[in-house]
Amino acid sequence: MSTLLAFLAHPDDESFGIGGTLAHYARAGVSVHYLCATRGESGTVDAHRLEGYASVEDLRDTELACASKALGLASYAYLGFRDSGMKGSPDNARADAFVQADIDVAARRLAGFVVAHRPNVLITHDQYGGYGHPDHIQCHRATLRLYELAWGIRIGYAPDGASTVSIGAPLDPALADGMPAPRLFYSVFPKRFVRWGARALRWTGKDPRRWGRNHDIDLVQIASWDLPPHVRIDIRPVIEVKRAASACHASQQMPTKGQPLIQRLFFRRSADERFSQAYPAAPARGRLKTDLFAE
Numbered sequence: 001m002s003t004l005l006a007f008l009a010h011p012d013d014e015s016f017g018i019g020g021t022l023a024h025y026a027r028a029g030v031s032v033h034y035l036c037a038t039r040g041e042s043g044t045v046d047a048h049r050l051e052g053y054a055s056v057e058d059l060r061d062t063e064l065a066c067a068s069k070a071l072g073l074a075s076y077a078y079l080g081f082r083d084s085g086m087k088g089s090p091d092n093a094r095a096d097a098f099v100q101a102d103i104d105v106a107a108r109r110l111a112g113f114v115v116a117h118r119p120n121v122l123i124t125h126d127q128y129g130g131y132g133h134p135d136h137i138q139c140h141r142a143t144l145r146l147y148e149l150a151w152g153i154r155i156g157y158a159p160d161g162a163s164t165v166s167i168g169a170p171l172d173p174a175l176a177d178g179m180p181a182p183r184l185f186y187s188v189f190p191k192r193f194v195r196w197g198a199r200a201l202r203w204t205g206k207d208p209r210r211w212g213r214n215h216d217i218d219l220v221q222i223a224s225w226d227l228p229p230h231v232r233i234d235i236r237p238v239i240e241v242k243r244a245a246s247a248c249h250a251s252q253q254m255p256t257k258g259q260p261l262i263q264r265l266f267f268r269r270s271a272d273e274r275f276s277q278a279y280p281a282a283p284a285r286g287r288l289k290t291d292l293f294a295e
């Protein structure tokens, strides 16, 4: 039986980011698991949504349970760190913030989930954290550290952003519990859309360097963070599933008023989701594959 483990930072990354892919594989009979690094405690939530919930994390756990069911996941779990904010947020200074975590501690905790599920494929964030969120970058770092500790696989970066792989002696082979290193992919998205979005914002008189409900997303910088894709998953057959799962995260929806174009460009109508292959090493450019499991 094929198994896929997605390791991302927040309750909603599994739906907004790669929900189509998770739904696609769950529908195909793959055992799909989600490991969420944090409980999304720092997410901005409108006060009225908190009614009936003990806390932001309580609300967001309910949303993730809803999304997990919609996507057909076999399980979801939390790595147990606290959500950090965007760069410069006071939440990042807390001792329990994921960004403050010792990377070896995070990698070892991750190892426990990896050997429990024994995935063939592991998905995480790219080195830029997609749009630069510090927790996304921390997921990436913890994953790379796990490969180094458990399998002696050192993953680096070529100038074009693609991965380079070198193999040496594992630092702590017991962590792998006898399983081979899973194929590793980073979730990526075409920056062409971001460039269009930045342009569209300028047309409407908005600053693309201060986008999002908290004005902390710099679209101009994000557009420069490009990575070669290797796999393209056609998500049109499951687009309604992705939409339903995304709708579960009602507290994290972008306010659509005034920005329907941007909303559509980023989250909705995309026909595919893309992945850059980190391990095994893959040529930077070539024909896009259509399956994360294919050699």
Ligand SMILES: [Zn+2]
Pocket (backbone or CB within 6 Å): 009, 010, 013, 133, 136
């Ligand atoms: Zn996130």
